[in-house]
Amino acid sequence: MKITFIQGPSENLAIEYFSRILMKEGYKVSLIVDYQLFDSVNLKNNFLKNLFDIKDILVDQVIKSKPDLVGFSIFTSEYQWALDFASRIKKRNSRIPIIFGGIHPTSVPELVIKQKAVDMVCVGEGEQALLELTKSIDSNKKNYNIPNLWFKKDGKIIKNEIRPLLQNLDDIPFPYKDIFYVKAPPFLRSYYLIMATRGCPYQCTYCANHVKFKVYAGKGKYVRMRSVANVMKELNWAKKRYPQIKMVSLPDDILPLNKEWMREFIGRYKKEINLPFLCYAHPRNIDLEMATLLKEGGCFWLNMGLQTASEKNRIKLLHRVESNDEIRAAAKNCHKVGLKFSLDHIFGIPYEGKKEYVEGLKLYNELRPSSMNVFWLIYFPKTEIIELGEKAGYINEDIENKINEGKVSNCAVFKVSGNDEDISRTKEGEFKNFALLYTLLPVISQKVMDLIIKRKWYDKIKNISNIFFILAKIISRLSVKQIYLYTSEIKRISWFIYSVLKTKWSYRNARVL
Numbered sequence: 001m002k003i004t005f006i007q008g009p010s011e012n013l014a015i016e017y018f019s020r021i022l023m024k025e026g027y028k029v030s031l032i033v034d035y036q037l038f039d040s041v042n043l044k045n046n047f048l049k050n051l052f053d054i055k056d057i058l059v060d061q062v063i064k065s066k067p068d069l070v071g072f073s074i075f076t077s078e079y080q081w082a083l084d085f086a087s088r089i090k091k092r093n094s095r096i097p098i099i100f101g102g103i104h105p106t107s108v109p110e111l112v113i114k115q116k117a118v119d120m121v122c123v124g125e126g127e128q129a130l131l132e133l134t135k136s137i138d139s140n141k142k143n144y145n146i147p148n149l150w151f152k153k154d155g156k157i158i159k160n161e162i163r164p165l166l167q168n169l170d171d172i173p174f175p176y177k178d179i180f181y182v183k184a185p186p187f188l189r190s191y192y193l194i195m196a197t198r199g200c201p202y203q204c205t206y207c208a209n210h211v212k213f214k215v216y217a218g219k220g221k222y223v224r225m226r227s228v229a230n231v232m233k234e235l236n237w238a239k240k241r242y243p244q245i246k247m248v249s250l251p252d253d254i255l256p257l258n259k260e261w262m263r264e265f266i267g268r269y270k271k272e273i274n275l276p277f278l279c280y281a282h283p284r285n286i287d288l289e290m291a292t293l294l295k296e297g298g299c300f301w302l303n304m305g306l307q308t309a310s311e312k313n314r315i316k317l318l319h320r321v322e323s324n325d326e327i328r329a330a331a332k333n334c335h336k337v338g339l340k341f342s343l344d345h346i347f348g349i350p351y352e353g354k355k356e357y358v359e360g361l362k363l364y365n366e367l368r369p370s371s372m373n374v375f376w377l378i379y380f381p382k383t384e385i386i387e388l389g390e391k392a393g394y395i396n397e398d399i400e401n402k403i404n405e406g407k408v409s410n411c412a413v414f415k416v417s418g419n420d421e422d423i424s425r426t427k428e429g430e431f432k433n434f435a436l437l438y439t440l441l442p443v444i445s446q447k448v449m450d451l452i453i454k455r456k457w458y459d460k461i462k463n464i465s466n467i468f469f470i471l472a473k474i475i476s477r478l479s480v481k482q483i484y485l486y487t488s489e490i491k492r493i494s495w496f497i498y499s500v501l502k503t504k505w506s507y508r509n510a511r512v513l
């Protein structure tokens with residue numbers, strides 16, 4: 001019995017967890033990576049995309065390896081790519097069963113299951129469901145009653161119940177990292193990706209989290225944490241297994257959820273791992289003790305989302321709970337202990353405009369983050385903010401359908417090129433000047449920024465070309481010694497180009513022979 005996962009260029013934890021679970025049962029697991037060169041959110045070019053496209057070769061590899069099941073784990077931004085890939089597989093062999101799982105199918109299962117190329121959909125957590133499915137395929141007695149899975153049978157759709165949430169995260173075996181880490185050369189694996197939690201206690205209207213929260217209503221405690229001992233066991237193993245690792249990435253929605261947990265974790269992390277790490281937090285969690293713990297533990301980059309400077313809008317439109325004073329206190333604590341922090345801001349929130357963006361300049365200049373991440377609002381399927389967008393006239397039925405199909409661009413404020421449907425275009429002029437100033441704010445002195453605000457110089461910045469944004473980003477990363485982010489991206493793309501060309505070349509030679 002063989003299961004093949006198909007994935008884009010980023011590492012995927014769900015695939016790593018599933019691989020370990022399936023391998024433990026004696027099943028074979030393989031991974032096909034489509035590097036999607038020049039087809040990403042920030043780097044899109046149709047000519048180069050077609051030049052480096054190896055989907056047909058990859059599909060050929062899938063077909064020849066004769067999998068008994070093919071799985072895709074997808075975000076909304078990857079849905080159209082996954083559908084295209086799955087359709088190509090089905091064209092070559094319609095009998096290979098294909099399952100889609102991940103946040104996108106969890107959000108809109110009824111749309112995904114309708115697709116010709118998709119046989120099954122996983123709604124919510126997949127560990128037990130996928131194992132039960134694999135066992136049923138292996139035993140040749142197909143079970144259509146597996147909780148969390150939707151099937152197609154005799155022209156009908158079978159929707160099974162959601163099973164209770166996994167409560168003890170320590171019961172999940174460690175992810176099988178080799179499936180991603182061994183394929184890439186060590187210089188591309190300089191950080192280790194690990195998550196310590198599942199779920200988020202907040203219900204922000206723009207975040208996919210509250211969609212999952214609704215799916216899981218009544219199915220057990222939603223916010224769960226691994227034990228410190230379990231996380232440390234994985235990290236200690238990882239440090240030995242991948243000695244090239246130079247930092248640890250903990251992209252949990254909010255890592256410092258529990259102070260007791262953090263005290264124990266940081267104490268052991270410092271002694272046993274002692275590598276710089278990055279994590280995300282909510283301003284409410286960053287009191288002086290937490291800031292000190294993070295700094296002492298080696299956190300080199302703390303990221304916090306504020307999204308708007310308007311306290312009223314933050315609460316009313318985004319359902320975020322923190323006040324501006326709480327944010328000020330968090331920033332002050334970070335400065336006090338010398339902890340570098342970045343802030344996220346979202347442009348394009350319904351009903352926001354110049355007034356709020358000026359407020360933003362003032363607040364961020366007061367907080368003085370080490371760096372600023374600016375985004376254009378992405379409407380995720382089934383999120384509450386879609387309703388606001390409709391009321392404000394940004395979204396109509398047609399656009400909502402496109403959002404659900406993953407056809408609306410998932411863009412950052414600026415991108416190198418791209419031609420996806422992009423609903424931000426219409427309002428771009430209104431905020432590009434602010435986006436540029438926000439990005440540069442950490443490297444402009446507080447006094448100069450005060451002057452810019454006082455004299456309203458933001459009104460004078462017009463028709464900004466993307467090249468200025470790119471330069472601004474580079475300058476701001478340089479200032480916090482994070483230029484390695486770009487150098488590692490260049491290494492990554494170079495490796496992808498090399499791998500694609502090698503695949504193309506060996507495929508051509510094999511055909512000639």
Ligand code: B12
Nearest residue numbers: 010012013014071073075076101102122124125126208380
């Ligand atoms: C780690 C992470 C990343 C990493 C790794 C991404 C990756 N390919 O895995 C990085 C930093 C690269 C990343 C980038 C982005 N991310 Co991100 N990311 C996350 C994060 C924090 C954790 C995801 C994770 O690994 N969870 C652990 C795994 C084990 O759990 P899981 O993903 O929930 O999967 C479970 C089920 O869904 C199911 N399942 C999943 N896949 C499959 C497949 C099969 C076959 C089956 C049966 C079941 C199944 O089983 C799993 C285990 O129970 C989530 C937020 C969150 N807390 O979920 C955001 C999140 C997934 N990201 C998001 C976004 C928007 C992005 C970006 C587009 C941001 C941007 N503007 O650039 C990019 C896009 C990257 C891309 N490839 O397109 C959104 C997606 C929303 C949506 N509707 O699509 C999320 C939900 C954040 C949010 N709060 O809204 N991200």
